[in-house]
Amino acid sequence: MAQDPLHVLWVEPHFPGRLGAVADWLVRHRGYRCWFYCHTAEAREHWPASVGRGLELQVFGVGGAAREQAVAWSRTLERSLCYSYGCWEVLEARRPRPIDLIVGRSAGLGSTLFAPVYAPAPPRVNLFDYYFHPRQNDLAAEIAADTATAYVHWRRSANAIELLDLEQCDLAWTPTHWQRHLFPPEYRHDLWVQHDGIASAGPADNTPRNVRAARRSLAGRVVPEGTRVISFVARSLERLRGFDRFWHTANALLRARADLICVIVGDPVVQRGLDVQHHNQDYPSYLRKAVAPSDPERLWFLGRTTPSAVAEVLAASDLHLAPGRPYPVARSLLEAMAAGCVVLASDTAPHREVISDGQTGLLADVADPDALYRRALSVLDDLAEHRPLGEAAAERVRSRYSQEVCLPVLAERFSMMAATRRGE
Amino acid sequence: MHVLFLHDAFPAQFGRLGLELKRCHGWKCSFLVQSLSSCPTPTTEMLESLDLHQLPLSAEHRSSDGIPWPQIFGMYLEQCQTVFDAVRARPNLRPDLVVAHGGRGAPTLFLKDLLDCPIINYCEYYFATSHRDISYRIDLPPAEPAPFFPRCINAPTLASLVDCDAGYSATHWQKQSFPARFHSRIEVHFDGIDTALYRPGPAPRRIGEASLPQGTKVVTFVARGLESIRGFDLFMQVAARICRQRTDVLFVVVGGEEIHYGWDKLHTGSPSFKQWVLSQGDHDLSRFLFLGRILPEHLADILRLSNLHIYLSAPFVVSWSLFNAMATGVPVLASDVPPVREVVENGVNGLVEPLFDIDRLTAVALEVLADPAGFSRLGKAARRTIEETYSIESCIPPIKDFFERVAILGAGDSIKELSRDPSRDRLV
Numbered sequence: 018m019a020q021d022p023l024h025v026l027w028v029e030p031h032f033p034g035r036l037g038a039v040a041d042w043l044v045r046h047r048g049y050r051c052w053f054y055c056h057t058a059e060a061r062e063h064w065p066a067s068v069g070r071g072l073e074l075q076v077f078g079v080g081g082a083a084r085e086q087a088v089a090w091s092r093t094l095e096r097s098l099c100y101s102y103g104c105w106e107v108l109e110a111r112r113p114r115p116i117d118l119i120v121g122r123s124a125g126l127g128s129t130l131f132a133p134v135y136a137p138a139p140p141r142v143n144l145f146d147y148y149f150h151p152r153q154n155d156l157a158a159e160i161a162a163d164t165a166t167a168y169v170h171w172r173r174s175a176n177a178i179e180l181l182d183l184e185q186c187d188l189a190w191t192p193t194h195w196q197r198h199l200f201p202p203e204y205r206h207d208l209w210v211q212h213d214g215i216a217s218a219g220p221a222d223n224t225p226r227n228v229r230a231a232r233r234s235l236a237g238r239v240v241p242e243g244t245r246v247i248s249f250v251a252r253s254l255e256r257l258r259g260f261d262r263f264w265h266t267a268n269a270l271l272r273a274r275a276d277l278i279c280v281i282v283g284d285p286v287v288q289r290g291l292d293v294q295h296h297n298q299d300y301p302s303y304l305r306k307a308v309a310p311s312d313p314e315r316l317w318f319l320g321r322t323t324p325s326a327v328a329e330v331l332a333a334s335d336l337h338l339a340p341g342r343p344y345p346v347a348r349s350l351l352e353a354m355a356a357g358c359v360v361l362a363s364d365t366a367p368h369r370e371v372i373s374d375g376q377t378g379l380l381a382d383v384a385d386p387d388a389l390y391r392r393a394l395s396v397l398d399d400l401a402e403h404r405p406l407g408e409a410a411a412e413r414v415r416s417r418y419s420q421e422v423c424l425p426v427l428a429e430r431f432s433m434m435a436a437t438r439r440g441e
Numbered sequence: 442m443h444v445l446f447l448h449d450a451f452p453a454q455f456g457r458l459g460l461e462l463k464r465c466h467g468w469k470c471s472f473l474v475q476s477l478s479s480c481p482t483p484t485t486e487m488l489e490s491l492d493l494h495q496l497p498l499s500a501e502h503r504s505s506d507g508i509p510w511p512q513i514f515g516m517y518l519e520q521c522q523t524v525f526d527a528v529r530a531r532p533n534l535r536p537d538l539v540v541a542h543g544g545r546g547a548p549t550l551f552l553k554d555l556l557d558c559p560i561i562n563y564c565e566y567y568f569a570t571s572h573r574d575i576s577y578r579i580d581l582p583p584a585e586p587a588p589f590f591p592r593c594i595n596a597p598t599l600a601s602l603v604d605c606d607a608g609y610s611a612t613h614w615q616k617q618s619f620p621a622r623f624h625s626r627i628e629v630h631f632d633g634i635d636t637a638l639y640r641p642g643p644a645p646r647r648i649g650e651a652s653l654p655q656g657t658k659v660v661t662f663v664a665r666g667l668e669s670i671r672g673f674d675l676f677m678q679v680a681a682r683i684c685r686q687r688t689d690v691l692f693v694v695v696g697g698e699e700i701h702y703g704w705d706k707l708h709t710g711s712p713s714f715k716q717w718v719l720s721q722g723d724h725d726l727s728r729f730l731f732l733g734r735i736l737p738e739h740l741a742d743i744l745r746l747s748n749l750h751i752y753l754s755a756p757f758v759v760s761w762s763l764f765n766a767m768a769t770g771v772p773v774l775a776s777d778v779p780p781v782r783e784v785v786e787n788g789v790n791g792l793v794e795p796l797f798d799i800d801r802l803t804a805v806a807l808e809v810l811a812d813p814a815g816f817s818r819l820g821k822a823a824r825r826t827i828e829e830t831y832s833i834e835s836c837i838p839p840i841k842d843f844f845e846r847v848a849i850l851g852a853g854d855s856i857k858e859l860s861r862d863p864s865r866d867r868l869v
Binding site: 089095131185201 | 511512514515518519521522525550551553554570588589592593595596599600603604620622623626
């Protein structure tokens, strides 16, 4: 199937967000020409290579509820509509043409809902990440009972923009089967499951990990030879990604082994509103007050850092912990697997989709408070025996979740949609 | 069986149904309502025998006028919260079944945190982004929200629909307005027309204080609001042409000046679509009686006087007035649009012509007025259609059966569950 170059309009509240890397790959590997409409953008050093060279960035403003610092739970759709409207206003002003395809991701805010008012003909693809259940998944099962009624009411109402996007798009796209399963049964059949892929970390370092382990350094600090390294990586150090579990496990491991350091990457401030109890707070500080670290010198907090620094951490890691709640699989988990880390994750449905316990990683029942600790300790006690798990993990990502595998499939689907609309 | 009905207004779709279920089957029927309706009004028996609970009215709930379109979903959520608070405050109100009107989304979103019973949505309508309902009248000047509002107006409907246990629509066309993915969960059950009230027969030849001269022909037009979606402007064009051809016709127009659907105020710049229409043409208003809103008994008398009922709706939910006119045995001339064609078969139980074809509509209306006896068979067939398919007597038994089936299945074990293809639910 030909994968023709297309003109694509991308809309996502934040750039590069999730779609930026996809657009970038399609520009560089398939000759696409793209307009990427967003409300905010990361600092320039986080932009992909093709910006200004086939990927044109356009920022749109928002008005009304979207300009407020925070809105009441009952106004979340109003805010989403402000994003969608803001995008439409700039489309009308800039009038990008031609457009073969529109691809959007609302990400709980808003994206392409009104784009067809400007461009009614092109097919519309939407990427769907998550569908809220009132008392299940993420942190809901743990906090809904102790939180104000409005929290559950918000969760029952927060899917409105997703439902509107689902009804009006031509292709509903979601990265994993677990994410598809979150959506109401009426929509599941139409949700196309295709992962958007993990970028390869650059030219492969074929040095065996045991050789590499002898000369490791992280963020300018040398890791002493013979030291075991465990890693935790997340956008922010929050309960959703299991940082509380990591904290308790790491403390126990530090007590058990004097040759261990724990390397932690992520913003200490909780960014997602899902954790209503700690949102916008420094969660590691909260944990430190509750349970003092057994050896602070061996807890290396790197903060939010660059992709290359993350790659360095993962290359040095002997064991990567991902003890998060049921939520879409973190890219850092797939990146750890791609780097050949031995991964120990919470035994949740989303993790089971990418990790086969005992084959491509390890899963621990978090209902048993010691299970994570016991499995981690067994890995640290015998790294060589567990090394095949890391190698199998890297192969799993290479074969199923790499950009080189995933994005040609996406390009083919996009090509077919555009051709169908042209009547070919 | 104890059913809790939820609707902004009472009696609306559910009052008469509740009364019949109580009177004939001994069910307990409770209602959470915001206001008593003036179209139609509740009967004394309804007020005395049904279990009515008044919801508090916030400023936003009193009128939807002036609420910016992006805030409609927020208003819906506040209504859901109001219903939630009202049920929580009434611990004795624990029904076997909730039946909720979903015209702007059934306000049931939070009830599953309180009630362990199935929820049925009355799936009145799902708005289109073009070619139907409020987007149909492209002949009128454009209104600023027109491209945007239809793309978000269904959010309350979708939120309540994915959450309910079953749904029903009044007609097949209304069911088809919903996305196909939901069709297996929506049954079709019409509300039921009161054929004892709306029946053929003699009526006093007077309207209000005015008596009707012998030989005067009556043409009726009825709508809750005299607005573009119901074709009031097109009716006035047809009426003006009939006036030029015949001097013996009186046009009786029933309906308020409120705008219930669409953007007539924005289309015209006038607060009243009726006044805007009247200002556009050279109408001989001595030939018209504008009655505003009237009681059902009065409407039934007027329909019995009618020689021709004109119904020129855009493709949208068919008005009760069309069913009422047919039940009364009046020949009906209606717009040839799919929701009307579900009820009216051209030349059999009524007449249909293209909505915008003023020439055809006028010609056919004049044919009927020239030979009322010749067209009386259409009125008789219309009455039969209503008796057999749309009367209270024919509609309530299947609705009762539907309610019982859903109630027996229980919450979460509903039609939604039974109709689901298990092979689609596999995670991987």
